[in-house]
Amino acid sequence: MKKLRLLISACLFAAAVVSSVAQRYYSPDFSIGIKGGATLSQMSFMPTVRQKMTEGMTFGVMARYTEEKLFGLIAELNVTQRGWKEDYEEHPFSYSRRLTYIQLPLLTHIYFGSRHMKCFVNLGPEVGLMLHDRIKANFNYADVSSVSGYPANRRTEQLDMKIANRFDYGIAGGVGCEFFAHRRHSVMLEGRFYYGLGNIFNATKADVFSASRGMSIEITLGYFFRVI
DSSP states (O other), rough: OHHHHHHHHHHHHHHHHHHHHHHHHHOOOEEEEEEEEEEEEEEEEEOOOEEEEEEEEEEEEEEEEEEETTEEEEEEEEEEEEEEOOOOOOSSEEEEEEEEEEEEEEEEEEEEEEEEEEEEEEEEEEEEEEEEEEEEESGGGGGGGGSTTSSSSOGGGGGOOOOOOOEEEEEEEEEEEEEEESSSSEEEEEEEEEEEEEESSSSSTTTTSSEEEEEEEEEEEEEEEEEO
């Protein structure tokens, strides 16, 4: 009985020491925040389409939880503008299609650095739902054959093709830095790349495009407030 008490006491002492050491070097962190910035996006079409990146905006809210030193999780809820712009080179035509999504990334957060500044890598899946589809053009894109001077040998089916899939999913990855002005207040700057795995148009063998996936670059500035 005496040995059992001694063993229990030793275990409790060891647990207290381990807990003390763990708290000395790291304590769990839950933070909430807001973010906003700019996007550059285009589509991955197959067969290819002559295009260039189009500009947009992104903004949203964030929640971050870290329970281990160097690792954590980030969940976001953002409104993001993506799409593409047709590249007409020297021709006097313009066409852009803006796709506005509400999206939910769930990212692994890996960070390192000092108490005042940390660098980080974020990586994980993202799902989204298209809220709005807007086309802006200076010609009748619904009847290109009637447009005088429209360049020949260009693919045009995508110009007025209806969106078939409003649900999107893909992979997001980003790098950045976070600056701590106070224990509870920090500002972060991140560059992120998103590659969509879902097609906005139908992609069966009978359809025009076998792939119509979104991709974008995002540059955002955010603010975190540490709750615990």
